[in-house]
Amino acid sequence: MLDLFSEEAPWQEPLAEGAVILRRRARDQADALLAEIYAIAAQNPFAHRITPGGHRMSVAMTNCGDLGWSSDSRGYQYTEQDNHSGHKWPPMPSLFRELAQQTAQEAGFSGFNPDACLINRYEPGAKLTLHQDKDEKDLRQPIVSVSLGLPAVFQFGGFERGDATQRVLLEHGDIVVWGGPSRLRYHGILPLKPGVHPQAGAFRYNLTFRRAH
Numbered sequence: 001m002l003d004l005f006s007e008e009a010p011w012q013e014p015l016a017e018g019a020v021i022l023r024r025r026a027r028d029q030a031d032a033l034l035a036e037i038y039a040i041a042a043q044n045p046f047a048h049r050i051t052p053g054g055h056r057m058s059v060a061m062t063n064c065g066d067l068g069w070s071s072d073s074r075g076y077q078y079t080e081q082d083n084h085s086g087h088k089w090p091p092m093p094s095l096f097r098e099l100a101q102q103t104a105q106e107a108g109f110s111g112f113n114p115d116a117c118l119i120n121r122y123e124p125g126a127k128l129t130l131h132q133d134k135d136e137k138d139l140r141q142p143i144v145s146v147s148l149g150l151p152a153v154f155q156f157g158g159f160e161r162g163d164a165t166q167r168v169l170l171e172h173g174d175i176v177v178w179g180g181p182s183r184l185r186y187h188g189i190l191p192l193k194p195g196v197h198p199q200a201g202a203f204r205y206n207l208t209f210r211r212a213h
């Protein structure tokens, strides 16, 4: 059957100075990326963290790389081990690292070398309220964010929580890179709509690559 989208080449969609969506950029590698996610989760399962304010996050998380981001009653932090399992985070697969480095470069950030990859898993209704990624030491390094599975609405705002936001649909294989003058922009994900994705089932997955230390 004719598939109108299979030959679609990736394209760039600017969001703001220092921020761009690389549409469909990871689509060809999506199955391999998902297989790596499942292997990582078999070692360090997805878990719903508790925020410092005592709320259970609707997004389930795990990590790979030298450092992993997590939250507990003491605050947000990067750690070398999973406080749930007591294990070190699994190493960052070279497929992940190379994709993050290449796409940061394509977005204008050369020399990006992530030491942390947070893996988010959204189920229907799961959301991430507006926040800044600001726990990293060197804010000159960008964030590279890879979307897989079900689509979700990404909010991309300004430098104050109350600033107006752009809303863009992020689909399977889309990559957002933000850094430079956009590095501290507020962003979030609206509640996921239910669905079944042919490759990722009932979930949306997101990888965010960071230089934490």
Ligand SMILES: O=C(O)CCC(=O)C(=O)O
Pocket (backbone or CB within 6 Å): 118, 120, 128, 133, 145, 147, 154, 187, 188, 189, 206, 208
């Ligand atoms: O899921 C997304 O697209 C965004 C994730 C995010 O902002 C984060 O993990 O800090």
Ligand SMILES: [Fe+2]
Pocket (backbone or CB within 6 Å): 131, 132, 133, 187
């Ligand atoms: Fe974030």
